[in-house]
Amino acid sequence: MDAEYRVGGDPEADVDDGSEVERRSAGVEADGHGERLDRWLTRLAPEFSRNHLQSLIERGCVRLDGQPVGKAAHKLRAGQQVEVELQPTDESRAFRAESMALDIVHEDEHLLVVNKPAGLVVHPAPGNWSGTLMNGLLAHHPAAAGLPRAGIVHRLDKDTSGLMVVGKTLEAVTALTRQIAAREVHREYLALAWGRVETEFTVDQAMRRDPLSRVKMAIAPANLGKPARTDVYPLGVGEVKGRPVSAVHCVLHTGRTHQIRVHLMHSGHPLVADALYGGVPALGLERQALHAARLGFEHPVLSTALRFTSPLPADLAAAWSQVGAEVLPD
Structure with missing residues (x-):
């Protein structure tokens, strides 16, 4: 498969994290005739999971001969031209800063204590890859990006409210983790x-x-x-x-x-x-x-x-x- 790779800044591309969209295109050869579109795309973009490629198809990020195709099971024909906009996976977007109001009850250069509201997820996970406390901490304290779990040393359930301590330095994170382990x-x-x-x-x-x-x-x-x-x-x-x-x-x-x-x-x-x-x-x-x-x-x-x-x-x-x-x- 001979693929053409282009990185573009299409202002209409559906990207919400500010990153550029990589576009790849290739023609369907004889060995791809009759193959499912999602399966064929795993050869064009092998670093992505089939599930993610299916989601790109559903979102209109894949075109056949210039026309959007929304079905992963679509059968290809030899000679067709396929183009795909390779947007980041949800998981890759999880560890990014998102500004949000944090109820901080104490903060110094080593740690902060936050009063978490009910409904706020603490750490990204399937179904909640954004809008979490961790995303807010990365915006509030950019150096958290270099810490394990952005400095989060314990969690509260999504629908439990109240107090949490978060480390701001590796020294603090390590010591707090040891304190928790030692009860x-x-x-x-x-x-x-x-x-x-x-x-x-x-x-x-x-x-x-x-x-x-x-x-x-x-x-x-x-x-x-x-x-x-x-x-x-x-x-x-x-x-x-x-x-x-x-x-x-x-x-x-x-x-x-x-x-x-x-x-x-x-x-x-x-x-x-x-x-x-x-x-x-x-x-x-x-x-x-x-x-x-x-x-x-x-x-x-x-x-x-x-x-x-x-x-x-x-x-x-x-x-x-x-x-x-x-x-x-x-």
Whole structure:
């Protein structure tokens, strides 16, 4: 296959990251007659996956004899001329700066603490390759591009709000990561859960990925999962249409994915509006009723004790007031 390569600055090209579009074109030879368009394109652009090439076809980035073709299964004929605009993959666009408003509660030359809103994804992943906290951090602090995960050392679920610490230097990232591994970072959460919680309790149950659903976590035997411990303290009990709802204060001793959500579900108290773990909606909430309210750790460079508190966001505060519980003990 003799291909012609051109890099152009077509102002009408559908590119949103400012990069130039590479165009490649080639004629269909006899051995390509009757072949699917998407399969044939893997020879013209072997560095791209077939899925990405299919998406380019669907977006009108591939032309046959000058005319757009929108079907990956289109059968080619010998002698046809194919031209493709090779736009970047979604994954390659993920690690770029995107200006966004960040609620920064503390910042110095070594780290920052951000109050993440519900609905904001922390790190790019399939389905969320842009508009993440990491994209915002790259815009706020360009040097983050040289750090592992842009300095992110722990995460909150998309629909969990609250406090996160982010390193701004490799020294800080390394030290914070070690503190988290040593369970020296103190994290406390506020939550609304179904059922009546009137005495404090501890859930000490190992966790692993749910073998039946890759989007969920599950309780596991100690020899198959990772250790996970959550202390739960009652703050008050209210009712929603005759069903008890409890306000609780959760203290993490480990930081497994979905830990509080899984541990409370396992205890018979799924979070309000946590659809993934059986918590039906109530109190006007459209996301799981979970907020990272307190964060404490030793400054990774200065060795001073840092403590931060985040008030309940508006949606949780409104729901909390209906339960009639205190927010946090002193």
